[in-house]
Amino acid sequence: MSQNPASTRLVPADRLSAITSLIAEGAEFDGNFHTTRDQGIKVDGHLKGNITFETGGTLHVGANGVIENTRMEADYVFIEGKVVGTVIARKALEITGSATLIGDASYDELIDMHPRARVRGKIEYRGDIDAAPAQ
Numbered sequence: 001m002s003q004n005p006a007s008t009r010l011v012p013a014d015r016l017s018a019i020t021s022l023i024a025e026g027a028e029f030d031g032n033f034h035t036t037r038d039q040g041i042k043v044d045g046h047l048k049g050n051i052t053f054e055t056g057g058t059l060h061v062g063a064n065g066v067i068e069n070t071r072m073e074a075d076y077v078f079i080e081g082k083v084v085g086t087v088i089a090r091k092a093l094e095i096t097g098s099a100t101l102i103g104d105a106s107y108d109e110l111i112d113m114h115p116r117a118r119v120r121g122k123i124e125y126r127g128d129i130d131a132a133p134a135q
Helices: 013-017
Strands: 021-023 028-030 034-037 040-043 045-050 051-053 058-061 066-079 082-093 101-102 105-106 110-113 119-120 124-125
Touching: 013 040, 013 058, 051 058, 110 124
Parallel strands: 021 040, 028 045, 034 051, 040 058, 045 066, 051 066, 058 066, 066 082, 082 101, 082 105, 082 110, 101 119, 105 124
Antiparallel strands: none
C-alpha cells in the first residue's frame, strides 16, 4: 500500500511497506480497530478510538494523521503526526521530530525519540530492567 515508506531508524521498512489498511488524509473514523492478525494500519486522517493488535502489528501515524481518545497497542509504533492517548509498543516505538504525543507511552524493547518531538506524558520501559542491554 505504501509506495514510499517513510524513513525510519527502528521500525523495519518492510513492516511499513506491508501495511494493508489506511485511513486516508481527509477521512474521519470514529470507532475501534482490533485484530488478532499480524497486520498493519496507517493513519493519515483523523481517528477517534482504540487500535489493538493482539499479536504483531505495525501502526504508522502519518505526518498529517491525528489519533485521539485512544489506547494503541502493536509490536511496532511509528509516530509522525499527533496522538492523544496511551501508546504501547511491544518491540519498537519511534517518535519523529514532527510528532506530538499527549499521553503516556510504554515500550518493551527499543525506543527512538527525535529531539524535536513534542511529548507531554511519561515514557516507561516495560522490559526486565535488570537484564543486560542487547548489543
